[in-house]
Amino acid sequence: MAPTPVPETQDSDVEALEAVCERMVGFDPMANLEWLDGYMAALAAGPRRVPVEEWLPVFADGLFARVFADEADAAPARRLIAKRYAELCWQLDAEAILDAPDELRIDPLMYKFDADTPEDATPAEGDAPAEGAAPAQDEAVAVPAEPVPSQEAAPAEDEALTPADWPGDGVYWALGFGDAIADFADDWEEPDEDAEDAQLFHDLLESIALLAETEGEARQETMHRLYDGVDLDRDELIHEALFATQELRMYWLNHAAKPAQRRIEPKVGRNDPCPCGSGKKYKKCHGAEA
Template sequence: MPAPRMSTEQEIEALDEVCQRLAGFEDAISLEWLDGYLTAIVASPRRIERDEWLAKMGQGVFARAYADPADAEQAIKVIDSRFEVLANQLDPELILDDADVLRLAPLMIELSDDDKKQLVADGHIKEDELHLLEQTGEVWAIGFMDATHDFPNDWPDADLETEEGQLFDECMLRVVSLTMEPAELKEVFDELYDGEELTREELIHEALYAAQDMRLYWLDHAPKPPQRRVGELPGRNDPCPCGSGKKFKKCHGAQMQ
């Protein structure tokens, strides 16, 4: 099985620059948030066209941040590059080759103890406020869930009356767990892991495997498109509704004979 594609350092730096510009118009945007958002778009049950999700992402921030067409074109190329990497990592055929292999490699910010001390030393945050910093993977999960909220018809509630629906619901819970406080996490540990407490790294791995599992789930459980309502056909001797002036049987109705 071929190894999953990975973004290069240059590609990540270029994407981070795009995110910094977007953050100037919508402060919730970051490299980690965007990566989570794109992951959910790729994992969706249908191929959502770029123009569709780009217009909704971050409440339409892209159009505000990149009003100049030339700038927008370059930024889109940068985003597309990451999108293609994620599409490869979440390729269902490659996941099915070995479902135990973790292919998804997210862009998550991890602050070491030294990093936190430096933030305090530089005056960016007070020591008694360190607990307010997002944990690793939290912003990624928020981005993922924001995408599902932007496309609710593509991410309907699972049918909890079925075993598969329950498994899908557990997958969503594994992603959401990255955003939870300790008290909430204890309930997740009790529900999903028989009370065993997972490390942060283990929780992240569980969430990433969940994203892969959801990508596979949609292969057999994609939401059904709304039914088209076909109006009553005109009579054979009625005027054709196309406006030609001919009778229906001599115009478009002839194709149905």
């Protein structure tokens, strides 16, 4: 049974969500749109679907509350974030992934450096989602108010990123993913080393963490171990990381905590021997007290 579709994030939603993130970047340079999307993707792929009202006050050390102190200002921003989070949860629906494990459903919001306009890095969606994607919504959520000036503001236009200092497509997404795991570490319990799928669990996490690395011997060694000595380009690494995210969702589905079994004691008849061992009938012993 296919999951019930949710409203798809429109271009206007992405622009509005980016405006939200631009305000947060003024207080924390890491908190851009790609980072936030990676953070939410980890929560959507994790052992439990953490409600927005639980994780939003936690992420980036309470950044959202500091930036959006006024509730009238915070409400539309919160709705935008919740809408995107719901879409990611839909894209990472375990049943849909199980029905088509070779299809890539997750469609990330990652910055793509535009070589034609090297002064800017623009947000772009990742690989197209599988067929049956969520239907479009006619109305987008309203754009929040203009950013509030900050002493820690993002770089000015003349200080914009260039190809030389751009960290790489998917870097912020992977960092956000890792930060979500750190914030909810109690949920992400590592398997025992001798568990049958312990290596799978660590390989999936490393496939995602590899996006945050752009150079170095350790990066090369990890890539060669994960991909049989093959050097993957950036787009291929992103592709593998997204599939790893879907597989993590399936891993947690298979390792979901089982509800405790309620033990039901057999009922003692009134004329049966009392379980206490007195030799009396139950009705003449502990049954009389009942």
